[in-house]
Amino acid sequence: MLPFNKPYFTGNETKYIESAVSSGKISGNGDYTKKCQSFFEQNFGIKKCLLTTSCTDALEMAAILIDIKPGDEVIMPSYTFVSTANAFVLRGATIVFADSRKDHPNIDENAIEGLITSKTKAIVPVHYAGVACEMDTIMDIAKRHNLYVIEDAAQAIDSYYTGKDNVKRALGSIGHLAAFSFHETKNIISGEGGLLAINDEKFINRAEIIWEKGTNRSSFFRGEVDKYGWVDIGSSFLPSEIIAAFLWAQLENLEQIQMVRKNHWESYFDKLATWARENRIELPQLPDYASNNAHMFYLICDSLEQRTKLLDYLKQHDILAVFHYISLHESPFYDKLHKGGVLPETDRFTDTLVRLPLFYELNPNVVIDVLLKAAF
Known part of the structure; x- marks a missing residue:
């Protein structure tokens, strides 16, 4: 895996x-x-x-x-x-x-x-x-x-x-x-x-x-x-x-670590762009005012069902991808205390965001090649 x-x-x-x-x-x-x-x-x-x-x-x-x-x-x-x-x-x-x-x-x-x-x-x-x-x-x-x-x-x-x-x-x-x-x-x-x-x-x-x-x-x-x-x-x-x-x-090695991580991030972004568009999947967006430190590469699926299929597909091919946060305003501890109403974008990210593997020794092409063979 x-x-x-x-x-x-x-x-x-x-x-x-x-x-x-x-x-x-x-x-x-x-x-x-x-x-x-x-x-x-x-x-x-x-x-x-x-x-x-x-x-x-x-x-x-x-x-x-x-x-x-x-x-x-x-x-x-x-x-x-x-x-x-x-x-x-x-x-x-x-x-x-x-x-x-x-x-x-x-x-x-x-x-x-x-x-x-x-x-x-x-x-x-x-x-x-x-x-x-x-x-x-x-x-x-x-x-x-x-x-x-x-x-x-x-x-x-x-x-x-x-x-x-x-x-x-x-x-x-x-x-x-x-x-x-x-x-x-x-x-x-x-x-x-x-x-x-x-x-x-x-x-x-x-x-x-x-x-x-x-x-x-x-x-x-x-x-x-x-x-x-x-x-x-x-x-x-x-x-x-x-x-x-x-x-x-x-x-001491911050510059080298960052260079490698950014190269991995850019490989994901460049090579998955067409595939993502064809599958109604969004890639990360960087505002004009923000730089990219390549901490994470994520995908935004168009539904919870699509995300589930994507995660299962990657797992079947021995790749561990994961979702991320569950909305805190709907958590068991805080849901009764939350008075701010519905937070639709937060809930959308909770249901649709997928994080792909990203670490120094990664070969991103392993993940990219598997994704490019699939349609969702």
Whole structure:
């Protein structure tokens, strides 16, 4: 069976892990942690970065930083992973789900403003498949209504947004806060792992405290205070140096990994274009303002029945393709709490989206050749 995903190893992961172990500093916030954080700050224009044990943790830190409390409302797409919502639900927030765009699973920026109430605290755009949401509109809405923007950039490393000012900005560097993932299914991996990106300087000091279990330990080790103690809420969000060492080996090879993935993505797009059109299947669409980081290649079928046939056909030919999110507004946990009505585009993507295998060592022609022999 050709897998949907296969983690790629550069060859230096175990070397750097051995280096971290031999240093005697493996508990976190050591040299490899600092290397990874500096990489994001210097390469993607982020003011301050903190490694976390997961993207989920980074989102939970963001919810704490903006002081989410019971009764607050947070607007986000329904077509996303549960962690996007859980981070705010854990603090007592009510989630207000917005529909997706017609041409892309990203949040429909034109649906946001009508969902804002006096209780709204934040907007959480999710850059699905590493493709940018329309951030100029979202940031303008947030500014006019005094709201925070937290980018869920889990899939969006090395992806960019070009705004109306013609300036290209890295995803994760635009909102007040952002969260990245290094789960083994992502472009750059550490097994599990994440990163909190801080673009509003007022959050930096408190973020370090929350990151260090609610203590001012980081300030102590910088010599800014003569002792450290419990000064705020927090948790054990920072990862071990072993995870950071693994991640550093990946980040060093970001350019090469991205080049290969983009070549695979473009092979899919170019060679399946005619076949897709003949079978009433849509290929991914990239807005003019968005770059492509080749996180994912997906197809949009014209019905649930067609998708089922397509997945079964690929499985019969030993290729594992998968669908993706189930609409959160219709989930067993939240369906009775959702008050936003029908979200037709979200439900359409839930029923019709198929993700094809995409990983570094893939030969995309194996999948392409099988698909070109079939009609749906």
